[in-house]
Amino acid sequence: MKAGALALGAAALTLGIAIAGQAREQKVEGLRPVSAFAGIADPGARSVAIFTEMGKVIQHPRCVNCHPRTDRPLQGDAQLPHDPPVSRGPADRGMAGLECGTCHGPRNVAFANGKGSVPGHPEWHAAPIAMAWEGKTLGQICQQIKDRKRNGGKSLDQIAEHNAHDSLVGWGWNPGPGRTPVPGTQAQFGELTRAWVASGAKCPAG
Amino acid sequence: MATDFTLNGKPASFDGDPETPLLYVLRDHLGLTGTKYGCGIAQCGACTVHLDGKNRRSCVTPVSMVSGRQVTTIEGVAGKEAEAVHNAWVAIDVPQCGFCQSGQVMSAIGLLRIKKKPSDSDIDAAMAGNICRCATYVRIRQAIHDAAHALEA
Ligand code: FES
Numbered sequence: 420m421k422a423g424a425l426a427l428g429a430a431a432l433t434l435g436i437a438i439a440g441q442a443r444e445q446k447v448e449g450l451r452p453v454s455a456f457a458g459i460a461d462p463g464a465r466s467v468a469i470f471t472e473m474g475k476v477i478q479h480p481r482c483v484n485c486h487p488r489t490d491r492p493l494q495g496d497a498q499l500p501h502d503p504p505v506s507r508g509p510a511d512r513g514m515a516g517l518e519c520g521t522c523h524g525p526r527n528v529a530f531a532n533g534k535g536s537v538p539g540h541p542e543w544h545a546a547p548i549a550m551a552w553e554g555k556t557l558g559q560i561c562q563q564i565k566d567r568k569r570n571g572g573k574s575l576d577q578i579a580e581h582n583a584h585d586s587l588v589g590w591g592w593n594p595g596p597g598r599t600p601v602p603g604t605q606a607q608f609g610e611l612t613r614a615w616v617a618s619g620a621k622c623p624a625g
Numbered sequence: 626m627a628t629d630f631t632l633n634g635k636p637a638s639f640d641g642d643p644e645t646p647l648l649y650v651l652r653d654h655l656g657l658t659g660t661k662y663g664c665g666i667a668q669c670g671a672c673t674v675h676l677d678g679k680n681r682r683s684c685v686t687p688v689s690m691v692s693g694r695q696v697t698t699i700e701g702v703a704g705k706e707a708e709a710v711h712n713a714w715v716a717i718d719v720p721q722c723g724f725c726q727s728g729q730v731m732s733a734i735g736l737l738r739i740k741k742k743p744s745d746s747d748i749d750a751a752m753a754g755n756i757c758r759c760a761t762y763v764r765i766r767q768a769i770h771d772a773a774h775a776l777e778a
């Protein structure tokens with residue numbers, strides 16, 4: 420028990436350090452607010468600039484890793500293939516006998532024996548293959564996000580709502596010890612998405 | 626506050642830090658050492674138990690997560706799939722050193738409960754998270770096929 424308590428103590432310490440580290444990184448790697456784009460007079464150019472800012476979130480490993488183009492998600496900032504070698508399965512929740520829920524629970528769980536954590540959320544799963552982002556340009560991802568056939572049938576307003584409030588999206592800002600969070604806050608990401616929609620939802624070229 | 630759950634069909638309780646991994650509770654506090662500690666970080670599968678009948682890595686399961694739920698370990702797993710897997714394992718002597726095997730057996734039973742006639746690729750996918758240092762993979766796959774056939778008969 421003593422060793423266990425020590426291990427847990429160490430995990431708590433790591434968590435503290437990780438949170439401090441995150442706060443520092445967020446300052447460096449923030450999101451520019453909607454007001455920063457007000458000076459761009461042309462709505463189309465403004466829309467593209469706002470989506471490019473949103474791309475800091477969308478193309479972050481925390482988001483892309485679970486939008487894989489194959490059946491296997493990625494892991495870590497280096498975006499290596501998920502280990503153990505899992506497969507998305509018929510409902511994007513893993514394969515019979517090795518489902519996402521075999522390891523991932525309803526919340527992040529810090530390892531009891533060292534640094535890091537296994538990430539978790541009540542709805543933990545991979546994005547459907549139609550929503551694959553891995554290896555795509557920001558312009559391609561933008562077109563995909565607007566396409567109801569590839570975005571889960573969502574209107575642009577629903578996309579804005581999803582980005583602002585969906586709690587699995589929100590996991591990106593709270594990824595657990597050992598993982599870099601996406602920049603900014605979910606509220607900022609939601610505001611940027613609303614401003615992008617309001618300015619015509621234009622996509623970057625390419 | 627104590628965490629109460631059902632362990633192998635009987636009431637069990639753990640009065641300690643609710644973040645304690647279920648694996649530590651099973652082995653260190655409740656004396657059930659059949660479930661093994663391999664890595665502690667969801668990489669090897671040695672700690673696999675069933676939570677409400679499904680495969681679950683107990684090393685990354687805080688005991689608070691099993692409150693009010695059914696936990697089954699290698700010591701208590703039962704039913705026709707368990708019997709078929711047990712017999713198939715013995716028939717072709719699957720284990721070598723044995724360390725990974727309780728996890729392998731639990732994962733195999735969990736698979737057969739969902740997939741009655743798994744293909745080679747179903748087996749590979751389900752067992753991909755169970756590492757065997759002795760590389761008994763070929764016999765594991767054979768024994769799962771044998772158990773599936775026995776269940777069909
Ligand atoms: S000990 Fe749990 S997966 Fe290795």
Ligand code: FES
Pocket residue numbers: 720721722723724725726756757758759760761
């Ligand atoms: S039998 Fe030795 S590790 Fe699997």
